Amino acid sequence: MKQNKYDYDSFFAAYKEMPRSQKGLEGAGEWPLLKKMLPPFVGKSVLDLGCGFGWHCRHAREEGAKKIIGVDLSEKMLQEARKMTSDAAITYTKGAIEEIDFPKCSFDIVVSSLAFHYVQSFDAVCKKVKDVLKPGGTFVFSVEHPIFTSRSEQDWYYDDAGNKLHFPIDRYKEEGVRNTSFLANDVIKYHRTISTYLQNLLTNGFQITAVEESGAPALMPQWKDEDRRPMFLLISAVKK
Incomplete structure (x- = not known):
């Protein structure tokens, strides 16, 4: 059974209170x-x-997509998605990302937001996405930045007064499991380097078209410290 903290009542209740x-x-x-x-x-x-x-999914439909399928392992997530959606063009299905099974070359665009750092093998994800994407199709995703995932603590170093001194990085080249905490729960994440993300895409026949590292979003003053280190890595690629 793949990790699925989002169906724990306390975890999901905390997640529902997040700004996103x-x-x-x-x-x-x-x-x-x-x-x-x-x-x-x-x-x-x-x-x-x-x-x-x-x-x-709903954004894609608003922008003119003709068919959208959303996949998630959490039944609670999918229940909320279905409550918010009243459109026959959007379908939600339960399943693990690394176990998707759709016909070959059936999608023009594959998107993912902050999910792949919960998946053990990004290479396996790339193979699945390549299989279901049409030639010339686009793969766009965001993950927690490897600077952020390198340490299990995923937190700043503070001085005695509680001021943020710096964001530490350790074991960057040591890829694998990180037992960390999110929403006061123990969570397993998988750390991998930027080069692994890029190389997995390249070796699976993708052409990388854009790479971005997040900073402080405009109009979000509570995010000002994000300019001191990137929290998210975003990549766009095309199936050759």
């Missing part, structure tokens, strides 16, 4: 960058891996 859960895409710090990297959706078929509440 309350405000949707406008409450997601990485959204301004991700939005710029997305291709035109008009008339396209779209797959959202780790769709959560379905925000990106």
Whole structure:
């Protein structure tokens, strides 16, 4: 059974209180960058891996996509997504990202937001995405930045007064499991380097078209310290 903390009642209740859960895409710090990297959706078929509440699915539909499928392992996430969606063009299905099984070359666009650092093998993800994407199709995703995932603590160093001194990095080249904490729960994440993300894409026949590292989003003063270190890595690639 794949890790699925989101179906734990206490974890899900805490997640529902986050700005991205309350405000949707406008409450997601990485959204301004991700939005710029997305291709035109008009008339396209779209797959959202780790769709959560379905925000990106509904955005794709608003932008003219003709068919959207959202995949998530959490039944609670999918229940919320279905509550917020009343459109026959959008379908939600339960499943693990690394176990998706769709016909070959059935999607024009595959998107994913902050999900792949919960998946053990990004190479396996690339193989699956390559299989379901049409030639020339676009793969756009965000993950927690490897600077952020290198240490299990995922936190700043503070002085005695509680001021942030710096963000430490350790074991960067040592890829693998990080037992960390998120929403006061123990969570397993998988650290991998930037070069691994890029190389896995290249070796699986993708052409990388854009790479971004997040900073402080405009109009979000509470994110000002994000300019001191990137929290998110965003990549766009095309199936050759």
